[in-house]
Amino acid sequence: MTKIACCQFAPHLGRVRSNVDESIDHFHKAVDEGARIVVFPELTSSGYAFSNSGEAQAASEQIDGYAVSSWKQAADERNAVIVAGFCETNEHERPYNSAAVLVPGQDPVIYRKAHLWDAERTIFTPGDGAPPVIDTEHGRIAVVICYDLEFPEWIRIPALGGAELICAPVNWPRVPRPTNERPGEVVRTQAQASMNRVAIAACDRAGAERGIDWTSASVIVDANGWPIDMANLDQNLNQIVIADIDLSESRSKKLSCFSDVLADRRTDLYFAPADYLTQAALRKDNQQIQR
Amino acid sequence: MTKIACCQFAPHLGRVRSNVDESIDHFHKAVDEGARIVVFPELTSSGYAFSNSGEAQAASEQIDGYAVSSWKQAADERNAVIVAGFCETNEHERPYNSAAVLVPGQDPVIYRKAHLWDAERTIFTPGDGAPPVIDTEHGRIAVVICYDLEFPEWIRIPALGGAELICAPVNWPRVPRPTNERPGEVVRTQAQASMNRVAIAACDRAGAERGIDWTSASVIVDANGWPIDMANLDQNLNQIVIADIDLSESRSKKLSCFSDVLADRRTDLYFAPADYLTQAALRKDNQQIQR
Numbered sequence: 282m283t284k285i286a287c288c289q290f291a292p293h294l295g296r297v298r299s300n301v302d303e304s305i306d307h308f309h310k311a312v313d314e315g316a317r318i319v320v321f322p323e324l325t326s327s328g329y330a331f332s333n334s335g336e337a338q339a340a341s342e343q344i345d346g347y348a349v350s351s352w353k354q355a356a357d358e359r360n361a362v363i364v365a366g367f368c369e370t371n372e373h374e375r376p377y378n379s380a381a382v383l384v385p386g387q388d389p390v391i392y393r394k395a396h397l398w399d400a401e402r403t404i405f406t407p408g409d410g411a412p413p414v415i416d417t418e419h420g421r422i423a424v425v426i427c428y429d430l431e432f433p434e435w436i437r438i439p440a441l442g443g444a445e446l447i448c449a450p451v452n453w454p455r456v457p458r459p460t461n462e463r464p465g466e467v468v469r470t471q472a473q474a475s476m477n478r479v480a481i482a483a484c485d486r487a488g489a490e491r492g493i494d495w496t497s498a499s500v501i502v503d504a505n506g507w508p509i510d511m512a513n514l515d516q517n518l519n520q521i522v523i524a525d526i527d528l529s530e531s532r533s534k535k536l537s538c539f540s541d542v543l544a545d546r547r548t549d550l551y552f553a554p555a556d557y558l559t560q561a562a563l564r565k566d567n568q569q570i571q572r
Numbered sequence: 573m574t575k576i577a578c579c580q581f582a583p584h585l586g587r588v589r590s591n592v593d594e595s596i597d598h599f600h601k602a603v604d605e606g607a608r609i610v611v612f613p614e615l616t617s618s619g620y621a622f623s624n625s626g627e628a629q630a631a632s633e634q635i636d637g638y639a640v641s642s643w644k645q646a647a648d649e650r651n652a653v654i655v656a657g658f659c660e661t662n663e664h665e666r667p668y669n670s671a672a673v674l675v676p677g678q679d680p681v682i683y684r685k686a687h688l689w690d691a692e693r694t695i696f697t698p699g700d701g702a703p704p705v706i707d708t709e710h711g712r713i714a715v716v717i718c719y720d721l722e723f724p725e726w727i728r729i730p731a732l733g734g735a736e737l738i739c740a741p742v743n744w745p746r747v748p749r750p751t752n753e754r755p756g757e758v759v760r761t762q763a764q765a766s767m768n769r770v771a772i773a774a775c776d777r778a779g780a781e782r783g784i785d786w787t788s789a790s791v792i793v794d795a796n797g798w799p800i801d802m803a804n805l806d807q808n809l810n811q812i813v814i815a816d817i818d819l820s821e822s823r824s825k826k827l828s829c830f831s832d833v834l835a836d837r838r839t840d841l842y843f844a845p846a847d848y849l850t851q852a853a854l855r856k857d858n859q860q861i862q863r
Contacts, residue, residue, distance in 0.1 A: 395838050399828040409841065431767055431833070433724030434842040458798075465766050465797050472763030475756050476722055506756050507749075537690040542722070547686050550700065551725040 282525040283419045285446065285480075286316035287499040289512055290519040291488030294328035295340045301326050301348045304365060305355050311521050312359045317419055321365035322486035323394075323427050323450040324378065330491035334375045334404045341368040341376040349381045349389050356383035362417055364424055366450035369393065375406045380424050380450050384417050394426040395435065412439045412447070420445035420528035427451040430483065431469060433476065440477035441543065445504075445531035447473075449483040453496040464498045467508065475506025478542050479531045485512065487519050504530040573816040574710045576737065576771075577607035578790040580803055581810040582779030585619035586631045592617050592639045595656060596646050602812050603650045608710055612656035613777035614685075614718050614741040615669065621782035625666045625695045632659040632667040640672045640680050647674035653708055655715055655775075657741035660684065666697045671715050671741050675708050685717040686726065703730045703738070711736035711819035718742040721761060721774065731768035732834065736795075736822035738764075740774040744787040746808075755789045758799065766797025769833050770822045776803065778810050795821040 288307035292300040304325050311319045323329065326348035327340035342348055348367045356363045362384050369379035369391065378394040378401060393408025394401075412435070414423045423439035423446070430436065430449055439447055453466045466483075474481045485499045500511040501524040509524035534541045579598035583591040595616050602610045614620065617639035618631035633639055639658045647654045653675050660670035660682065669685040669692060684699025685692075703726070705714045714730035714737070721727065721740055730738055744757045757774075765772045776790045788808040792801050792815040800815035825832045 395841060396836055399830045402830060407838075411841065428831070428836075432837060433728075433767060434837065437724075438842075462798060465762075468759055468797060469763045469767060471756075472760040476724060476760060506759060507753060539690045539693060540719070545687055545719075546723060546725065547698075550686060550702065551729075 283317055283528050284315045284523060284525050285318045285320070285482050285501055286311035286314065287320045287482055287484035287501060287522040289322065289485055289487050289497060289499040289522065291486060292322065292325055292328045294330060294490060295336070296328070297326050297340055297342065298347060300328070301351050305351060307519070307521065308355055308361075308363060309359070311523065312361045314521065314523055316361060316523060318362040318364070318422065318446065318448070318482070320448045320482045320484040321363070321450055322484050323366035323380070323452040324368055325365045325450065327368035328490060329452045329486075330493055331404050337368055337376050337404050338370070341370040343370050344381070344389060344391055349383070352381060352383045353389055357385050360385045362419070362422065364422075364448040364450065366426060371406050375404060377408060378405045378426060379408070380426050382413070382415055382422070382424050382448070384415060390415055392424045392426065394429060396428045396432055398428040414439050414442040414444045420531070422446045422448055424448050427453070430466070430473060433473060436473045436477055440479050444479055445528040446480045446482060446526070449481060451483050451485050453485050453498060455494040455496045464496050464514070466496065467498050467500050467511065470500060471502050471506040471508065474502040474504060476542060478504045478534050480504050480526050480528060484522075487517055489517075501526065503527075574608055574819050575606045575814060575816050576609045576611070576773050576792055577602035577605065578611045578773055578775035578792060578813040580613065580776055580778050580788060580790040580813065582777060583613065583616055583619045585621060585781060586627070587619070588617050588631055588633065589638060591619065592642050596642060598810070598812065599646055599652075599654060600650070602814065603652050605812065605814055607652060607814060609653040609655070609713065609737065609739070609773070611739045611773045611775040612654070612741055613775050614657040614671070614743040615659055616656045616741065618659035619781060620743045620777075621784055622695050628659055628667050628695050629661070632661040634661050635672070635680060635682055637661075640674070643672060643674045644680055648676050651676045653710070653713065655713075655739040655741065657717060662697050666695060668699060669696045669717060670699075671717055673704070673706055673713070673715050673739070675706060681706055683715045683717070685720060687719045687723055689719040705730050705733040705735045711822070713737045713739055715739050715741075718744070721757070721764060724764065724767065727764045727768055731770050735770055736819040737771045737773060737817070740772060742774050742776050744776050744789060746785040746787045755787050755805070757787065758789050758791050758802065761791060762793050762797040762799065765793040765795060767833060769795045769825050771795050771817050771819060775813075778808055780808075792817065794818075
């Protein structure tokens with residue numbers, strides 16, 4: 282069993298030092314509760330709701346900046362893994378929406394969000410690298426960021442790479458949902474976990490920011506797709522979501538005697554041109570891709 | 573709005589004529605309630621729990637057999653679409669686990685299950701064709717069967733082909749789940765619907781068969797991923813699950829001003845060899861595929 286925590290809190294737009302310092306306060310609390318892997322929200326260091334790319338650039342840092350250096354020091358001191366989002370400087374270009382993985386005693390590993398949500402494409406540069414899969418003493422962990430989680434093609438990549446836990450810093454904007462329904466993002470996180478038999482820890486943020494209310498639905502899901510701990514959805518507040526997860530469960534992809542979520546893929550069929558696709562549909566799709 | 577129904581019932585193993593006749597009784601009830609598209613379970617004509625391929629062969633029929641002919645006649649008479657599973661004869665080979673789509677006035681369209689669950693691989697021949705997408709007066713409908721629904725690669729294909737509703741005959745074996753959790757199959761159906769913005773009608777079966785208890789969790793999910801009607805999970809009984817669905821919702825893939833579930837895919841990245849995959853992981857994956 283590995284104790285995993287998501288520290289849901291409310292970073293303030295542009296206040297890098299105080300946001301990072303606050304995240305480290307939460308980290309110490311989570312480690313005091315026994316957590317060995319601690320996940321923070323998307324853009325923990327900078328906040329999210331930038332009006333333009335220049336604002337984001339001003340709150341961005343290099344990998345040797347205050348955010349990643351402070352997290353590395355804290356991770357080393359407490360011998361616990363940190364996964365946290367930060368706004369990463371990109372010389373002469375829009376910054377990246379990145380996440381740093383700090384494994385004690387190892388160099389920081391950086392992932393850059395590949396699927397940019399909505400107006401983020403006017404703020405950030407999309408990443409072009411696959412989600413890294415990193416060996417730790419607890420198991421192999423991977424990282425994706427928010428909207429990345431909505432693309433099953435993207436989650437298959439670390440699953441095939443042997444990830445046992447996918448850490449996902451997220452900022453889920455609150456949208457209407459039917460009474461008694463979980464947020465759709467949580468449902469899709471459960472599905473991605475079970476379709477790949479990999480645990481997922483998604484750390485959402487609390488509060489509101491320039492008119493955006495956050496869902497505050499941090500959740501830790503096991504390899505069977507069941508939420509083991511989830512934030513109290515009635516309280517859009519700072520919360521530590523924490524769960525003991527048996528990451529070795531992710532090593533078996535078996536669903537039954539013969540069935541296996543990865544081996545049963547019909548890769549012989551997925552990439553062949555599908556003859557029933559009308560030319561019109563193909564054209565439309567190509568236009569979408571090129572946009 | 574289109575009224576869609578799932579007729580959850582309990583076919584008896586091997587009794588093709590009486591199973592088909594009973595399905596048509598349920599069809600008339602659903603049409604009397606206003607349904608224009610009616611989905612039945614996987615292997616409606618034959619039952620599921622065959623001990624071996626010979627037993628399945630004995631309950632199999634060609635496309636011009638009693639099952640598909642009777643459904644075609646009923647669909648034409650009532651001017652409503654039928655989607656139903658049947659055991660399809662495959663000369664000199666194991667039969668197919670197929671589904672027929674009967675659109676009034678059109679020839680039957682057949683789909684053969686591509687992802688065989690567990691011991692099905694000892695009973696059936698897997699299909700090699702993509703899910704068909706069929707124009708109807710209500711919109712474009714596609715069909716997949718049970719375990720197919722667990723593979724996001726497979727659901728993308730009809731979504732890209734313009735499907736507005738995916739009809740899924742299923743037989744979901746009951747497995748343990750935490751208290752107050754929906755069956756995982758329902759969660760994944762919700763996720764597949766919302767990740768593709770396509771409605772899904774999954775018709776499960778009732779009863780038990782040779783020691784297999786069925787989940788009896790028929791569900792109709794809209795393009796946002798919300799269940800509009802779902803079987804009463806406390807009653808493993810015959811039920812007609814019925815919902816009005818606006819299939820035109822599936823035509824827009826937009827989630828926000830800029831975001832679009834299909835256009836936002838990073839197809840430039842999905843199929844490239846992922847350099848972080850260790851050779852060991854790649855070898856393991858290839859072995860799994862070749863198995």
